[in-house]
Amino acid sequence: MEIAYILIAAIVALGVGIGLGKIIFAKSTQHKIDEAEIQAKKIVSEAEIKGETIKKDRMLEAKEKFLQLKAEHEKEVLQRNQKVNEGENRIKQKEQSLNQKNEQLSKQVAENEAIKENLARQIELVNIKRSELEKHQEEHIRRLEKVAGLTAEEARNQLVESLKEEARSTAFAHIQEIVEEAKLKANKEAKKIIIQSIQRTAAEQTIENAITVFNLESDEIKGQIIGREGRNIRAIEAATGVDLIVDDTPEAIVLSSFDPLRREIARLSLQRLVQDGRIHPARIEEVVDKTKRQLEEQVMEIGERTVIELGIHGLHKELVRMVGKMRFRSSYGQNLLMHSKETANLCGIMAAELGLNPKLAKRAGLLHDIGKVPDEETELSHALLGAKLAEKYGEHPAVVNAIGAHHDEMEMAYVISPIIQACDAISGARPGARREIMQSYLQRIKDLENLAMAYDGVEKAYAIQAGRELRVIVESDKVTDNDADRLSFEIATKIQTEMQYPGQIKVTVIRERRAVNVAR
Structure with a gap:
């Protein structure tokens, strides 16, 4: 029985505890709900405040954007108006210049008409004078034909023939000059080309024996x-x-x-x-x-x-x-x-x-x-x-x-x-390229010296460098400096026309004046 009472008491106590727990849980739950509602209301109010703030900011930004677009639009409109005004001004200026040109053209047309009328009158006067001159010319021709005994056609033919002969002789003289000049230039160019070719080429020369x-x-x-x-x-x-x-x-x-x-x-x-x-x-x-x-x-x-x-x-x-x-x-x-x-x-x-x-x-x-x-x-x-x-x-x-x-x-x-x-x-x-007979070589050297010695005033003549240079010593009291230049040219020309030689020969004329005194 005691155990039963104990169990009953325990069950009653458990039930009371459960009820108290439920009451306490309910109270704590209600408290949390109240706090949640308060928190929600607080969040809602903050959200509303923040939304109002954002709304105001967006409205301000929209207003600023609108004002900016409005200012840009007004600026574009102003620029277009300026361009339109400038175009209108240019058109007005062109119209003014065209009007001025039209006025000038009308004046020029009027002046040209006056000039045409003046020219027409002058042409009529010239034609009249020409007809009078032709009549006088015919009379003069008839008189000349009577005096000369020739018709105008015959006189013209004779004049043409004489002019032809004169033109032929003049043309022939010009042709001769041109031909001579062309020959001179051709010889110079040919010599120049040959000399340049020789100078730019240097080949070995080998003398072969038997x-x-x-x-x-x-x-x-x-x-x-x-x-x-x-x-x-x-x-x-x-x-x-x-x-x-x-x-x-x-x-x-x-x-x-x-x-x-x-x-x-x-x-x-x-x-x-x-x-x-x-x-x-x-x-x-x-x-x-x-x-x-x-x-x-x-x-x-x-x-x-x-x-x-x-x-x-x-x-x-x-x-x-x-x-x-x-x-x-x-x-x-x-x-x-x-x-x-x-x-x-x-x-x-x-x-x-x-x-x-x-x-x-x-x-x-x-x-x-x-x-x-x-x-x-x-x-x-x-x-x-x-x-x-x-x-x-x-x-x-x-x-x-x-x-x-x-x-x-x-x-x-x-x-x-x-x-x-x-x-x-x-x-x-070329000198040295081919074998030359000694006697003919010595004879050519001697002929060179004898050719120079034949001129007046030449004291000595020496052919040096295997006959490629001729040095001529003249007497200073008989040959002047100008004579020395002329003598060099004449000797070179004579060698070129009268002698056969390989390569080229340089002619040097030496004129020396010596004054000697003795101090005692």
Whole structure:
């Protein structure tokens, strides 16, 4: 029972606690709701205040924007009004200027009408006077015809014929003057171009001999080269076509032949045979054949190097080989390849000075003596043979004509033909380029001095610098300074007209006045 009472009491107490809890929870909930309502009202009131503030700010901003747009609009309107006013002012000014021009034009029209009327009256007066003059002229003509016994037509014809004759003579005189002046200018220009071309070209000049000296280490090798009963030397001569001269000259053998290519083959073959030490006829033939093949390759290399150096392209291989062969040929002692290269350079420079094609001129200059190195003997001259070879290997017709015409054996048909002829002569006539006979050289020097000594007042004359300069010493009491200038010109002119010489000769006249006294 006690336990039951305890349980009942506990249950009652629990129920009372729960009720009290509910009452307390309800009261706290109500309190929170009241606080939330108060907070909400506070937030609402703050929001309303903030909204009013934002509303006022937006209205102020809108008003400011409106005022700004209004001001800009008024400004634009004002600018447009100003432009319109300016346009109206310009239009008014143009109208005023047009009105003024119209007034001026109307005045000018009126003045022109008056001038036309005045001119018409003057023309009528002129026509009247002209008719009167024609009548007087007819009367004068009739009187002149009666006096002269000629009609007006006959007199006019005679006058025309006399005027024609006079005009012909005057025109002929003018033509002669123009021709002489043109010749003078042409000669000056030609000399200028030639001198410039010579000055801008400097080619080597090599004098080739008809012999080559082969040096030996000792005279004992001479016996090996000669061989038993001379069979080795005969084999070398038969294989190369070169004469071997073995004499008392120490440590040397002379190779003699007109053909430098053969001498080069013999020299190289001997050099290999001596180095090898085996010298007998079979070995000689083998070495000579091998040397010939190698020299052919060298000839081709020389030709290719030459055309590359001159900037010539598209040349046929056979022509390139012939260009290389020119290295082993000579003309009057002048190396043929050096001469052809110099001629090619001169032709290129001269063609450029004349406004022609320098590459074509260079090509023709290089090939102009190609007929001097033929593979087979022929009866044609070297110029015609060279033209034939150039035509065979597809060269330009101008090049073919220049080669064939450089010794006047073919008619010149192109402008570059005389250029090649002139450059060939320049290269060959340069002092030192070709071998000259000693007697003729000494005679030319003597003739130079004698020519100067023939003038009055000349005391001494010396040809110096291998005949390229003539120095003339005159007597100061017989020849004045002006006479010295005239004498220099006259001697130079006489040398130019009466003598043949390579290059040019400078004439220097020296006049010296000496006053000598002795102090005792």
